[in-house]
Amino acid sequence: MRIVSVHAREIMASSGTPTAEIEVKTNRSSGRASVPTGTSTGKYEVNAFVGSAADSIKTFNSEVGPTLLGAEVNKLGDVLSIEKKVEKFIPKIGGNPILCLSYALLRNLNKDVYKIFGGLSIPYQVCNIIGGGRHAEGTEFQEFHVIPMTKDYPRSMDASKRIHSLVGERLKSKRVGLEGAWVSTLGNRKSLEVLHEVAKSVSDETGVRINLGLDVAASEFYKDEKYLYRDKKLNGDEQIEFILDLIKRFNLHYVEDPLHEDDFKGFAELQKKTKCMVIGDDLFATNASRLRPICKGAIVKPNQIGMLHKVIEFLQALGEHGMTPIISHRSGETNDSILADLAVGLETPYIKVSAFGAERIAKMERLKEIYETVKQS
Numbered sequence: 001m002r003i004v005s006v007h008a009r010e011i012m013a014s015s016g017t018p019t020a021e022i023e024v025k026t027n028r029s030s031g032r033a034s035v036p037t038g039t040s041t042g043k044y045e046v047n048a049f050v051g052s053a054a055d056s057i058k059t060f061n062s063e064v065g066p067t068l069l070g071a072e073v074n075k076l077g078d079v080l081s082i083e084k085k086v087e088k089f090i091p092k093i094g095g096n097p098i099l100c101l102s103y104a105l106l107r108n109l110n111k112d113v114y115k116i117f118g119g120l121s122i123p124y125q126v127c128n129i130i131g132g133g134r135h136a137e138g139t140e141f142q143e144f145h146v147i148p149m150t151k152d153y154p155r156s157m158d159a160s161k162r163i164h165s166l167v168g169e170r171l172k173s174k175r176v177g178l179e180g181a182w183v184s185t186l187g188n189r190k191s192l193e194v195l196h197e198v199a200k201s202v203s204d205e206t207g208v209r210i211n212l213g214l215d216v217a218a219s220e221f222y223k224d225e226k227y228l229y230r231d232k233k234l235n236g237d238e239q240i241e242f243i244l245d246l247i248k249r250f251n252l253h254y255v256e257d258p259l260h261e262d263d264f265k266g267f268a269e270l271q272k273k274t275k276c277m278v279i280g281d282d283l284f285a286t287n288a289s290r291l292r293p294i295c296k297g298a299i300v301k302p303n304q305i306g307m308l309h310k311v312i313e314f315l316q317a318l319g320e321h322g323m324t325p326i327i328s329h330r331s332g333e334t335n336d337s338i339l340a341d342l343a344v345g346l347e348t349p350y351i352k353v354s355a356f357g358a359e360r361i362a363k364m365e366r367l368k369e370i371y372e373t374v375k376q377s
């Protein structure tokens, strides 16, 4: 197939921030995709755009799109080599247009994007139920998760949605943050208590084991070498002790970014002291050159690095270290459900996506659709 047109346009993500949508047409097919944007972005991420999204998109259309006309795209390797050719534009326009182009090219190869990669595995869902940090005014911790431990995806989805609605009732919360998770005025520990109780009752009711997790997003409240809570200031050692105490008390299985994004030593020390999965998000920023085997897993946010071939490289590096990848949505999402396809096709054991709002539900529904298709075949 030969590329005959490439067009990028600006759309609005769920967070109200602008992002890119791209349509690519070949002589035999067409494919469209969009990409998310973050809010609690780490300092080691590639910029989503350079200057304004509008300017970056304009530059993409005038300088990148025309160079692609006539290029052959018949397989994954072609998408990756096209991406490598336009990688040099990232300092000028950011990572989002480049990643978005690769996604649109994938859709030209196959609308069922998960089939392109050769893998086929339904992930467990890490589902954000209570939200604070930079995503909402409430708790210092950014996300409180449940992880239903069943490979029967519709059951997992039902359990997450049920927990989301029961926690909303318990908190009497009328507000949700950027990812559709409830805003809690109870503080970190009390909020965990509520989540723990509700998860237990839904687990008893459904027979599904439900693990609990946290995204502390600690860089967001780390200032002058201290973690700033409303009622206390903790140094690095005290923060580790605080997190270990919560892990024990609430039997947490997953703790993301418990320490700030430069503290490799602290991550290693915490992981040494617990069986809980300690996960690096802002720490590694989906970048193989930042990856070190100091904890059990890493968040994979494709637009943190802005290139699909670098995401694949990061996944390979994680595999070599025996570390677990968790592919993740962002706080500013679009209706594109490609994340679900990537999780299944690239066989990430976990996907992080919350259970509220059309942009999140789109990913859950896509996972359910793939699950049903796979089950029937």
Ligand code: PGA
Pocket (backbone or CB within 6 Å): 037, 038, 039, 040, 041, 042, 142, 215, 217, 281, 328, 329, 330, 331, 332
């Ligand atoms: P972000 O947050 O998309 O706002 O960066 C998500 C996260 O920190 O996991």
Ligand code: ZN
Pocket (backbone or CB within 6 Å): 215, 217, 256, 257, 281, 282, 299
């Ligand atoms: Zn995070």
